[in-house]
Amino acid sequence: MQKGLFVxxxxxxxxxxxxxxxxxxxxxxxxxxxxxxxxxxxxPVISEQIRSILLDPANKAMNPKTEALL
Incomplete structure (x- = not known):
């Protein structure tokens, strides 16, 4: 088995x-x-939805702990 590399x-x-x-x-x-x-x-769809929430500049009031957990 060949070894892979994670970047x-x-x-x-x-x-x-x-x-x-x-x-x-x-x-x-x-x-x-x-x-x-x-x-x-x-x-997955839910991951893409979370990503869009995290990247939306309108969500500046999000608690940093919440953002880290997402």
Missing amino acids: ALEGNDGAGKTTAAQALLKRLKKDGFDVVLSREPGG
């Missing part, structure tokens, strides 16, 4: 994480690697 990109909103992830994905696939791209929260 996490972190940074503030608007820092370019998605752009960097897409570039890395393209390069790794070009080099012949099998790649799985994910984001958190993301995926």
